[in-house]
Amino acid sequence: MTTHSNHPFHLVNYSPWPLTGSLGTMILMSSMIKWFHEFNSIFMVLGYSIILLTMYQWWRDVTRESTFQGLHTIKTSMNMRLGMILFIVSEVLFFFSFFWTFFHSSLSPNIELGMNWPPKNISPFNPFHIPLLNTIILISSGISVTWTHHSLLNNNHSQTLNSLTLTIMLGIYFTALQGYEYMSASFSISDSVYGSIFFLATGFHGLHVLIGTIFLSVCLMRIYKLHLSSYHHFGFEAAAWYWHFVDVVWLFLFISIYWWSN
Numbered sequence: 001m002t003t004h005s006n007h008p009f010h011l012v013n014y015s016p017w018p019l020t021g022s023l024g025t026m027i028l029m030s031s032m033i034k035w036f037h038e039f040n041s042i043f044m045v046l047g048y049s050i051i052l053l054t055m056y057q058w059w060r061d062v063t064r065e066s067t068f069q070g071l072h073t074i075k076t077s078m079n080m081r082l083g084m085i086l087f088i089v090s091e092v093l094f095f096f097s098f099f100w101t102f103f104h105s106s107l108s109p110n111i112e113l114g115m116n117w118p119p120k121n122i123s124p125f126n127p128f129h130i131p132l133l134n135t136i137i138l139i140s141s142g143i144s145v146t147w148t149h150h151s152l153l154n155n156n157h158s159q160t161l162n163s164l165t166l167t168i169m170l171g172i173y174f175t176a177l178q179g180y181e182y183m184s185a186s187f188s189i190s191d192s193v194y195g196s197i198f199f200l201a202t203g204f205h206g207l208h209v210l211i212g213t214i215f216l217s218v219c220l221m222r223i224y225k226l227h228l229s230s231y232h233h234f235g236f237e238a239a240a241w242y243w244h245f246v247d248v249v250w251l252f253l254f255i256s257i258y259w260w261s262n
Contacts, residue, residue, distance in 0.1 A: 008075035024050030141170035171213035
């Protein structure tokens with residue numbers, strides 16, 4: 001592999017991970033359809049295994065390229081920042097579609113809903129029970145991830161590890177509470193547009209929390225191994241940006257779907 005070039009850009013070598021990631025996603029989606037119809041989940045294990053192995057090896061390669069081979073130059077880092085910003089913008093538009101659906105149905109409920117919102121026979125969650133607790137948890141995690149960033153900039157290794165560990169624990173706690181909330185729900189995803197948009201919006205947000213938790217966990221391992229420094233830590237910055245985005249989306253979900261809708 002050539003590690004020296006006369007330009008500041010990172011020309012990525014051929015990698016099998018986009019192919020294996022796509023294959024794992026295809027197997028997982030196909031097996032989920034089989035699970036929905038036949039309650040057969042044997043191929044889901046294969047799909048998850050391929051995706052997890054791809055994640056591990058792809059992250060390993062990126063870590064090697066950035067930390068040990070020095071391929072992430074200033075120019076490359078600026079391009080990655082722009083790419084992450086555009087990705088978060090696309091995620092904003094993704095959740096915007098859910099909020100559009102929610103307000104379209106809630107502000108003008110049609111006759112099939114009994115012209116009521118929430119629809120009749122739907123018992124929504126009390127926003128001041130688990131949803132409020134989850135809001136406090138995510139706001140606290142936003143504070144702790146900011147604490148991590150400042151500690152990293154100040155080369156305070158112990159506080160960086162402690163605050164990032166706290167953030168990850170809060171993310172896991174949020175996911176556990178949301179799982180408990182789903183199990184205690186009095187309605188399902190098939191209960192009118194209310195059930196559909198509730199579980200789609202909060203479910204995709206929960207998926208983003210899970211992805212963000214994994215993202216931060218990888219950063220924790222890299223910080224522990226001294227891969228990141230006060231001037232070379234875009235991997236953590238990207239994870240922190242993503243986590244703050246997840247926090248903001250949850251605030252809108254709490255205010256609209258849990259509180260205002262109730």
